[in-house]
Amino acid sequence: MPNLALELGKQTANIGVGSVYGEQQDVGGITLIPVALTWTGFGGGEDSDGNSGGGGGGYAIPVGAYVRTGDDLRFEPNLVSLVAVGIPFVWVVGRALSRVIRALKK
Template identity: 60%
Template sequence: MANIVSQIADKVRPVGVSTNYGEPVEVGDQTLIPVSIGWFGFGAGGDDENGGGGGGGASIPVGAYVRRPGQDLQFEPNLISLLAVSIPTIWVTGKALSKVIRALKK
Protein backbone atom coordinates (compact mmCIF):
# COMPACT_ATOMS: atom_id res chain seq x y z
CA MET A 1 0.00 0.00 0.00
CA ALA A 2 2.84 2.41 0.79
CA ASN A 3 4.13 1.79 -2.72
CA ILE A 4 0.87 3.07 -4.25
CA VAL A 5 0.99 6.23 -2.14
CA SER A 6 4.58 6.96 -3.15
CA GLN A 7 3.73 6.39 -6.83
CA ILE A 8 0.83 8.85 -6.60
CA ALA A 9 3.03 11.38 -4.78
CA ASP A 10 5.67 11.14 -7.52
CA LYS A 11 3.08 11.88 -10.21
CA VAL A 12 1.45 14.77 -8.35
CA ARG A 13 4.66 16.51 -7.23
CA PRO A 14 5.36 18.29 -10.57
CA VAL A 15 1.82 19.74 -10.66
CA GLY A 16 1.98 23.36 -9.62
CA VAL A 17 1.07 26.79 -10.88
CA SER A 18 0.84 25.45 -14.43
CA THR A 19 -2.33 23.62 -13.36
CA ASN A 20 -4.19 26.90 -12.86
CA TYR A 21 -2.40 29.22 -15.29
CA GLY A 22 -2.05 28.15 -18.91
CA GLU A 23 0.63 29.05 -21.41
CA PRO A 24 0.26 32.53 -22.96
CA VAL A 25 -1.57 32.45 -26.31
CA GLU A 26 -1.27 35.11 -29.00
CA VAL A 27 -4.63 36.01 -30.60
CA GLY A 28 -4.27 38.79 -33.11
CA ASP A 29 -2.56 41.64 -31.27
CA GLN A 30 -3.64 40.36 -27.83
CA THR A 31 -1.94 37.98 -25.41
CA LEU A 32 -4.22 35.70 -23.37
CA ILE A 33 -3.22 33.75 -20.24
CA PRO A 34 -6.01 31.31 -19.29
CA VAL A 35 -6.84 30.93 -15.59
CA SER A 36 -8.67 28.06 -13.90
CA ILE A 37 -9.45 26.71 -10.44
CA GLY A 38 -8.21 23.17 -10.06
CA TRP A 39 -8.19 20.60 -7.29
CA PHE A 40 -7.61 16.92 -6.87
CA GLY A 41 -7.63 14.31 -4.15
CA PHE A 42 -6.56 10.76 -3.59
CA GLY A 43 -7.31 8.04 -1.10
CA ALA A 44 -6.20 4.51 -0.38
CA GLY A 45 -6.90 1.86 2.19
CA GLY A 46 -6.72 -1.81 2.95
CA ASP A 47 -4.96 -4.44 5.00
CA ASP A 48 -2.07 -6.86 4.40
CA GLU A 49 -3.94 -8.87 1.76
CA ASN A 50 -6.46 -6.53 0.17
CA GLY A 51 -6.25 -2.88 -0.74
CA GLY A 52 -7.51 -0.26 -3.07
CA GLY A 53 -7.23 3.34 -3.96
CA GLY A 54 -8.58 6.03 -6.16
CA GLY A 55 -8.41 9.64 -7.03
CA GLY A 56 -10.01 12.39 -8.98
CA GLY A 57 -9.84 16.03 -9.84
CA ALA A 58 -11.55 18.89 -11.55
CA SER A 59 -10.65 22.10 -13.31
CA ILE A 60 -12.99 25.02 -13.93
CA PRO A 61 -11.97 27.82 -16.32
CA VAL A 62 -12.66 31.12 -14.56
CA GLY A 63 -11.28 33.59 -17.07
CA ALA A 64 -8.13 34.93 -18.66
CA TYR A 65 -5.58 37.67 -18.21
CA VAL A 66 -5.60 39.79 -21.37
CA ARG A 67 -2.84 42.13 -22.50
CA ARG A 68 -3.77 44.50 -25.30
CA PRO A 69 -1.33 46.87 -27.00
CA GLY A 70 -1.05 50.11 -25.05
CA GLN A 71 -3.06 48.82 -22.06
CA ASP A 72 -2.26 47.21 -18.73
CA LEU A 73 -2.85 43.54 -18.06
CA GLN A 74 -6.54 42.97 -17.22
CA PHE A 75 -8.47 39.98 -15.91
CA GLU A 76 -11.61 39.12 -17.87
CA PRO A 77 -13.85 36.57 -16.13
CA ASN A 78 -15.64 33.69 -17.81
CA LEU A 79 -19.17 34.57 -16.69
CA ILE A 80 -20.68 31.18 -17.54
CA SER A 81 -18.17 29.34 -15.34
CA LEU A 82 -18.53 31.85 -12.53
CA LEU A 83 -22.32 31.38 -12.59
CA ALA A 84 -21.94 27.60 -12.60
CA VAL A 85 -19.61 27.77 -9.61
CA SER A 86 -21.70 30.31 -7.67
CA ILE A 87 -25.11 28.61 -8.06
CA PRO A 88 -24.37 25.82 -5.53
CA THR A 89 -22.92 28.40 -3.12
CA ILE A 90 -26.03 30.56 -3.39
CA TRP A 91 -28.28 27.50 -2.91
CA VAL A 92 -26.43 26.39 0.25
CA THR A 93 -26.48 29.93 1.64
CA GLY A 94 -30.23 30.15 1.04
CA LYS A 95 -30.86 26.81 2.76
CA ALA A 96 -28.73 27.85 5.75
CA LEU A 97 -30.47 31.22 6.05
CA SER A 98 -33.91 29.61 5.90
CA LYS A 99 -32.96 27.26 8.76
CA VAL A 100 -31.59 30.14 10.83
CA ILE A 101 -34.73 32.21 10.26
CA ARG A 102 -36.92 29.22 11.12
CA ALA A 103 -34.94 28.64 14.33
CA LEU A 104 -35.21 32.31 15.34
CA LYS A 105 -39.00 32.28 14.89
CA LYS A 106 -39.40 29.48 17.46
Protein backbone atom coordinates in the same frame (compact mmCIF):
# COMPACT_ATOMS: atom_id res chain seq x y z
CA MET B 1 5.45 -0.07 -2.56
CA PRO B 2 5.25 0.49 1.20
CA ASN B 3 3.79 4.02 1.18
CA LEU B 4 1.46 4.20 -1.80
CA ALA B 5 -0.34 7.32 -0.57
CA LEU B 6 2.97 9.17 -0.15
CA GLU B 7 4.08 8.16 -3.63
CA LEU B 8 0.80 9.41 -5.15
CA GLY B 9 1.22 12.69 -3.29
CA LYS B 10 4.77 13.20 -4.60
CA GLN B 11 3.80 12.42 -8.18
CA THR B 12 0.83 14.79 -8.20
CA ALA B 13 2.17 17.69 -6.10
CA ASN B 14 2.26 20.14 -9.01
CA ILE B 15 -0.88 19.03 -10.84
CA GLY B 16 -2.98 21.89 -9.45
CA VAL B 17 -0.66 24.63 -10.73
CA GLY B 18 -0.65 23.20 -14.25
CA SER B 19 -4.43 22.78 -14.21
CA VAL B 20 -5.34 26.22 -12.92
CA TYR B 21 -3.01 28.43 -14.95
CA GLY B 22 -2.55 27.34 -18.53
CA GLU B 23 0.33 28.41 -20.71
CA GLN B 24 0.40 32.05 -21.73
CA GLN B 25 -0.78 32.65 -25.31
CA ASP B 26 0.09 35.64 -27.50
CA VAL B 27 -2.60 36.48 -30.04
CA GLY B 28 -2.26 39.60 -32.21
CA GLY B 29 -0.29 41.61 -29.64
CA ILE B 30 -2.61 40.55 -26.79
CA THR B 31 -1.39 38.17 -24.07
CA LEU B 32 -3.95 35.69 -22.67
CA ILE B 33 -3.45 33.68 -19.47
CA PRO B 34 -6.36 31.24 -18.90
CA VAL B 35 -7.62 30.64 -15.36
CA ALA B 36 -9.64 27.67 -14.08
CA LEU B 37 -11.03 26.42 -10.79
CA THR B 38 -10.02 22.82 -10.12
CA TRP B 39 -10.63 20.05 -7.61
CA THR B 40 -8.50 16.94 -7.41
CA GLY B 41 -8.52 13.97 -5.11
CA PHE B 42 -6.32 10.93 -4.82
CA GLY B 43 -6.24 7.94 -2.56
CA GLY B 44 -4.42 4.72 -2.11
CA GLY B 45 -4.18 1.79 0.20
CA GLU B 46 -2.54 -1.49 0.96
CA ASP B 47 -3.78 -4.62 2.70
CA SER B 48 -1.90 -6.98 4.99
CA ASP B 49 -1.03 -9.31 2.07
CA GLY B 50 0.91 -6.57 0.27
CA ASN B 51 -1.75 -5.88 -2.36
CA SER B 52 -1.97 -2.19 -3.11
CA GLY B 53 -4.09 0.10 -5.23
CA GLY B 54 -4.91 3.69 -5.75
CA GLY B 55 -6.84 6.10 -7.86
CA GLY B 56 -7.81 9.66 -8.32
CA GLY B 57 -9.91 12.11 -10.18
CA GLY B 58 -10.49 15.75 -10.75
CA TYR B 59 -12.74 18.43 -12.11
CA ALA B 60 -11.95 21.79 -13.73
CA ILE B 61 -14.13 24.79 -14.56
CA PRO B 62 -12.75 27.50 -16.88
CA VAL B 63 -13.29 30.76 -14.97
CA GLY B 64 -11.85 33.25 -17.44
CA ALA B 65 -8.55 34.74 -18.55
CA TYR B 66 -6.16 37.51 -17.67
CA VAL B 67 -5.78 39.74 -20.73
CA ARG B 68 -2.75 41.97 -21.16
CA THR B 69 -2.69 44.68 -23.82
CA GLY B 70 0.43 46.82 -23.50
CA ASP B 71 0.50 48.04 -19.88
CA ASP B 72 -3.18 47.23 -19.25
CA LEU B 73 -3.96 43.99 -17.38
CA ARG B 74 -7.56 42.95 -16.71
CA PHE B 75 -9.53 39.81 -15.90
CA GLU B 76 -12.16 38.73 -18.43
CA PRO B 77 -14.58 36.25 -16.81
CA ASN B 78 -16.22 33.31 -18.57
CA LEU B 79 -19.79 34.26 -17.68
CA VAL B 80 -21.32 30.86 -18.43
CA SER B 81 -18.93 29.09 -16.06
CA LEU B 82 -19.30 31.73 -13.35
CA VAL B 83 -23.10 31.34 -13.47
CA ALA B 84 -22.73 27.55 -13.32
CA VAL B 85 -20.56 27.89 -10.21
CA GLY B 86 -22.56 30.77 -8.70
CA ILE B 87 -26.03 29.21 -8.78
CA PRO B 88 -25.21 26.29 -6.42
CA PHE B 89 -23.26 28.66 -4.15
CA VAL B 90 -26.19 31.09 -3.88
CA TRP B 91 -28.57 28.19 -3.22
CA VAL B 92 -26.41 26.84 -0.38
CA VAL B 93 -25.98 30.29 1.19
CA GLY B 94 -29.73 30.98 0.92
CA ARG B 95 -30.57 27.63 2.48
CA ALA B 96 -28.13 28.20 5.34
CA LEU B 97 -29.48 31.71 5.99
CA SER B 98 -33.07 30.49 6.05
CA ARG B 99 -32.15 27.87 8.66
CA VAL B 100 -30.31 30.43 10.78
CA ILE B 101 -33.26 32.83 10.62
CA ARG B 102 -35.70 30.04 11.47
CA ALA B 103 -33.56 29.02 14.46
CA LEU B 104 -33.33 32.61 15.70
CA LYS B 105 -37.14 33.03 15.57
CA LYS B 106 -37.67 30.12 18.01
